Amino acid sequence: MNELLRKIDFGNEAGDDLSPEEILNFFVEQKPFIEYLNSKNKILLATAKKGVGKSALIRWIEAKVSEIDKRNPLVIRVTGSDLVRSCFKLTNTLRLPNDYIRDWMIRICAIINRRIGAQLSIALTDDQIAMVESAELDGFKNRNILSALTERLTKLLPSIQKIKEQIPNEIEILKRFSNKTVWFLVDDLDATYQRTEQENLELSTFFSACRYLSMRTNGIIFRATMRTDVWTMIRRYDESLDKFEQYVSDISWSQADFRTLLFKRIEYQMNQLGLQATTPPQHVTKTEVEEHMIDKVFEKRMLWGSTEKRTYKVIYTLSYHRPRWAIQLCKLTQKEAIEKEANLIAKSHIDTVWGEYGTKRIADLIAEHKHQCSNIEELLVGFRGAKRRMDRPTLLKWISNHITNHMSPIIEGREEKNPLDIAHFLYRLGFIVARVDDKENNEYEHYYFSDMPDFLSTRTNDDFGSVWEIHPCYREALDIKKMNKYQKNRRLAR
Secondary structure, eight states: OOHHHHHOOOOOSOGGGSOHHHHHHHOOOOGGGGGGGOTTOOEEEEEEOTTSSHHHHHHHHHHHHHHHOTTOOEEEEEEGGGGSGGGGTOOSOOOSHHHHHHHHHHHHHHHHHHHHHHHTTOOOOHHHHHHHHTSOGGGGTTEEHHHHHHHHHHHHHHHHHHHSOOOTTHHHHHHTTTTOOEEEEEEOTTTTOOOOHHHHHHHHHHHHHHHHHHHHEESEEEEEEEEHHHHHHHHHHOGGGGGTGGGEEEOOOOHHHHHHHHHHHHHHHHHHHTOOOOOOOSSOOHHHHHHHHHTTTBOSEEEETTEEEEHHHHHHHHTTTOHHHHHHHHHHHHHHHHHTTOSSBOHHHHHHHHHHHHHHHHHHHHHHHTTTOTTHHHHHHTTTTOOSEEEHHHHHHHHIIIIITTOOOEETTEEOOOHHHHHHHHHHHTSEEEEEEETTTTEEEEEOTTTOTTTTSOSSOOGGGOEEEEOHHHHGGGOHHHHHHHHHHHHHHO
16 A cells, blocks of 8 residues: 555644644745735735635744744734734724724734733733823824834833832843834634624724824734635725725635645655655656656546546645645545555545535535525525536526525525525625536636626626536535435445
């Protein structure tokens, strides 16, 4: 049996749980990501669906900044849940947008204060932090933010010393923080988002607070991540965010990126295991080197539809271009291949776990978009047993017969009865995708909402004659017969 297949660990699925060593070895450094390391870019927001690599990007920024910036900056990484008001015992009532903006600035400054205190072993109480936070924020204008904060913290030290003995030169050490750069990294800013009016206002004003602090002070750099659909709703809610649009970019993965992802994970594991890789022929391309490594664990090609494709391209499709889902699929197929005592992961192993994998994907889709539609599970289950491909009239008829005849789902606060509107929502989610066939060349092309956002949006356009497919990652889980067959085989194998 293939020793590498048996021993390889494809790594943690969650980017925020990776160690600095792992993130520096695993991370696929796409060209657009270099901008996130440029300190001249004071604010950048990365948007993406769940599992696409938002947390990994934040961890990579944290690791790289600490590695490449010799000025020893203060790097602070938090999550959206670390920034909720209850963490700061803030109880005052917020009414106007400016109240929210100021509140965000207080929370950001409080996080910096606490990090300084933790590094210097200064026992700052909530009351003492509040004294610093309550200082007039306009006093920061045109000053380095750390200089302003450390100056105010220094004034607290005499009273702190009366309570608890501190290191003898704490004031001098505190002064060393002055004029440093702060990298303020926020992962999953929308972690607690439930699409209420108050949350829309609170999230939208966060970006205004970042702009205010970056313009009025020196030495603070913001990096944040948010789900794509949440940003879209926040942007629609607050027109003033048109000024922030220039700082936003969406994370996307190409097939080549996925090839590199698998290559890096396999290469890292071979080095960890002390296994020697056979050297590919000289004068080969980067693509050939990476494919050579992937072929040590996976079948070189797999039958996909009527043609054979490179394995990483099949994984790219089935994982819906999401690295986390790809790693989950790799682990499931690896386990199946080991049980079957195979030398390589083959298409048959993917076929066996496809139903179980699809069930996980549907659960993820429901969790990801529950805030947009509380009835989303019923919408998805309504497609159980549907044909894999449908033209537009057939798709709308299916939705009418299996969904709107039984319920009127609430989508983003509106009751929807029109099958076309429901179809467009499912298209936005990526549950269904457009397929356009090129019969002359026996080829086809898939189009996603990001490619053609106006598909399924009007009654007068036939979307270039597209047919509609349930995305392959969900398809098997909605075919009850195949699911039952899989479960039966699993029970018999026990």
